[in-house]
Amino acid sequence: MSFERFDIYFQGAIMRGEEPEAVKRRVGALFKLQGERLERLFSGQPVAIKRGIDMDQAIQYRVTFWNAGALVEIRPALAAAGSGGTAATDDGNLSVSDARGFDLSDCAPQVTPQPIPDISGLALERPGATIDESPPAPAREIDTEGLTLAPDGGRLDESPPPAPPQIDTHELTLNPANQGSLAEFQKPVSPAPLPSTEHLELADEAPGGRGRARFPTSED
8 A cells, every 4th residue: 555645736627629618517516616716727727626645536536537528637745836837726625526416417428419300201112112223233144155064974073083992801701601590690688577466466356346456555
């Protein structure tokens, strides 16, 4: 953390492209200044805005003035009042007012609304009408005089075919005809075990002559 202190000076410098009166209104709204005190800030003479603040606070003041369209000067604290050949005026310690203390519309940029074009002469076309009346693009002329059809069975690709793969089959032999069975190549399938029915018993005969399976219970 830096313990160096700084003073903030303002001498009416306005950013390029800003309207002076608009900047003056914004700065006056920020510090609740008007009349003679506000005019003194824009007199062209350096005015001490804030004294003995740290760098973070100094940057906050610079950003605040920047947003309003003005530029401030940050000097080391206790600098000579007449540094630079210009006497500085002390306006006390001005503090930025609370945003609720003034109308923020004073700080809003002035926006000129664009005129609405006249569309009274426009009308809807009938269904099926051609909206684009420009002529169609001319057909492309492709010269095919140098092209000929290949004869039947001709090849379009004259590059040589790839060489056949070399597969070594000298260790392979054929079995005699009508011998062997494909069954030896089938995978054995294990039959699923049948569920046990030893714990089942028939209950009393139900109406209709059919017996009902009865599962033993904890009472048996």
